Amino acid sequence: MNPYDHDRIEKKWQKAWESKKPNKVKEDPKKKKFFTLIEFPYPSGDGLHVGHIRSNTAMDIISRKRRREGYNVLYPIGWDAFGLPTENYAIKTGIQPSIVTKNNTDTFRRQLKALGFSFDWSREINTTDPKYYRWTQWIFLQFLKKGLAYKKKLTINWCPKDMIGLANEEVVDGCCERCGTKVEQKEKEQWMLAITKYADRLDKDLDETDFLEKIKIQQRNWIGKSEGAEIEFPIKGSDKKIKVFTTRPDTLFGVTYVVLAPEHAFVDEFISHADNTIEVAQYIKAVREKDEEERTNAKAAKTGVELKGIKAINPVNNEEVPIWIADYVLADYGTGAVMAVPAHDERDWDFAKKYGLGVKDVVMPLRTDKTNPHRPGKEVIERNAVQVIIRDPKNQKILCLKWKKQPWTTFIVGGVEGNEDVVEAAKREALEETGYKNLKFIKVLGGKVRSEFFAAHKDVNRIAYFNVAYFELENEERNEISAEENEIHELVWLDQKDIRKDTMQCGELDIWMHRLMNDNWASVEPGLMINSAQFNGKDSESAKKEITAFAGGQWVTKFKLRDWIFSRQRYWGEPIPVVHCAKCGIVPVPEEQLPVELPKVKNYAPTETGESPLASIEKWVNTKCPACKSPAKRETDTMPNWAGSSWYYLRYADPKNRKAFADPKNLKYWTPVDWYNGGMEHTTLHLLYSRFWHKFLFDLGLVPTSEPYKKRTSHGLILAEGGEKMSKSKGNVINPDNIIKTIGADALRIHEMFMGPFDQAIAWDTNTIAGSRRFIERVWKLQEKVGQGGNERIETIIHKTIKKVSSDIEDMKFNTAISAMMIAVNDLEKEERISKAHYEILVQLLAPFAPHVAEELWAILGNKASVHASVWPTFDPKKLTESTVTMTIQVNGKMRGTLECAADTDDATIQKMALDKPEIAKWTKGAVIKKVIVVKNKLINIVVQ
């Protein structure tokens, strides 16, 4: 046996694969296809990241397994090469971005090949190749043709460092996603793509996909679908109306004012009619001067100003309500105006408290005490009632009643008699039940709550309409408590932490405690409508549509998703293929003239005015109008780097096509992508954008399915050793080249798959990598044992390993798949001799993980064909258990011994065998056996007393 020489073996087989191209695929209608996809990398100057290796290896393992299950597998690779880092490098060094890209992709290609990934290299694509971006531009023209690409003047997020406009998605906490610089606001004409036209389908069609649930949830949250009502509030003495959007039309009777966003068109129109024009104008000016972060910070105190002298009319009760302007209302969501219901909306509550506006309760929360519900057959009695919270300010304890005949602890509680008010009733009850005479009334804790429970002490089903009054104890002075009261309950002082749902008998406890501890009592939950005229008594949730109709409103759907800002004022992107003509306006470049190629320039830096550097290339900018042939100017904006990645997977189906972005026949064969793995960070950007493009192309009949990806999974990030992000500036980047050199690509692959659960983030750990290398060496050394060998135990282990590795790969549980192979190796090592057949199976299972060493061992074992072309091993369910099994013996649920017996022994025999064992007899002696539980081939539990 030769020693394991990873360098020789890996180079040998990489050379062989380079010439034989075993992973080059052709469309073959006779074979079922499988399309595996990784996110094609951005070829940065840093070279391949260990994170790339993790996700590429995962999909490589899956691809290799699928091939051996008989699929025609397309596992392609390409370069998402437009983008800022390359451009910034060009600005700094003056080297053309295309040359930088060429150098970087050469490095990436070399590194990926050194890892033995089974890509079909013949289909390599590059988004910066004019032959590729010709089709990116072509798709843009289709959007333009359908009216889904349009120009709009808007304030954009402007990064002053990168001198680039950013999409909302690229702004994180008010800062540029890339460089962390604080984003400014700038007015600019921008190209937009109307993704909102697809919002509903992007949401709904998630149902059809097999994406990880967390990915679907994140996309849904981002799209932000919500249903509600649009309702018009007429202006008093005018025929104008303010249209508001609300998801809570059931609270219409609780409206105490209306709020407009500062940008709302109505403000301009009516500002001069207000009694306080100057004040309002000053407020609007102040808001304009705020930056995005101040504007959208929910924690900041709300500000606003009333439009004095102008009133809106509530359509449900003709009440006049004031109109306010406040920047907590967003101009670009809903109608830019809201009806304010402080009693049932936390933001409105804060605002109303600050400016002294009214609060009107119109929905009463409903609670049933689940631990003490109504009992059938008992009388139902409704009544007004009060609970009293008394706190001792000296120690913050709260006075409660511990009931003697019921397992309850409650606040002081009682009925409201006759025409007593809440506070009177509370004082009376407190005096009767506690005797404390000097209580300082603090406040009533908000509106009533309807509470259902069984009042055991009265033997009735109670429906109580509770208020809570809150008092503080002034001193200990108290009356004697009556004997009757003493018989029912005793007094206890409890810490606030001991007043919880599980310790107190009170179905609506959370409401009271929230109101006790917070100043914001807005109740957002549905319930029973009150103070709402003919709607009183209705369930608020189910009355929404009815009250909307009564108010003359419309039931509508709204989305948080905004249209996609598609312009970038930069050089290194696809030029937007249109021409501006003084006579004809915006004219698309004729399709046969595509691509509009990027010209070579001397200076890549963006201009101070915020225009693309392309604007200064006069030879390029000045052109003729394709329509009227008069002098015209080219559009100088380029596309964002999300453009090329929005359709790249389609190009893989037919990467060299000159007549179309791909031949429909090839698309029909290969698409949709069967399994797409990528980062969670792309869930709301790339993944959503590409689903949008795909649906658009589907509507044009250009792709065969409405969804691009059948299944989407995601990997966890690999962090640097301290748990921070890896970055060149921190100097904590792991270079894969060094690792490949010292321990080999196979060991690196194994290590990355073994280091932890694939979907979780994990910090790089240099120490543990030796174990992976050791594992390969141990597999290597097993070749010496091949001969006449094998027994039932090994047979079982091999079949268990086939089962475990096969299912773990499908579940992306690569770490436990490797662990299963390690266990098998440990067991095989204990044998004098192992059979060739068993060893071959081990090598076959290892092959997707460590393709080079597996191929070498497979050849050593005398196989002529590639291990990667061998059929994936299958297990025999009959061979998963041995003829004898080891069972656990428990006595009263505690492990007391084990039992060797034949598999499938009957329960009675097992019981007898177990009881005969001295270490078991010890525990059962003299006791009565109450029960025996046997779990077949696993466990027996003897319950004694």
Added chain:
RNA sequence: GCCGAAGUGGCGGAAUUGGUAUACGCACACGACUCAAAAUCGUGCGGGGUAACCCAUGAGAGUUCAAGUCUCUCCUUCGGCACCA
């Protein structure tokens, strides 16, 4: 605040979905081989106790013959969204 995921040895992490908690690997300790070291091989390795045993999966209750797993009540960490009416 809302949505989601998770809390298990010194560390990364297993646990067939309710059935021997700590698999597998790393680190560590001791032993073998060696002049020596490295590598390799072997043994040990949650805590307490001489032992029989007892205690331990973020904390506390509960359901069950049996709970890391299920239910409640809390706590903590990490991701995503965040004035979306």
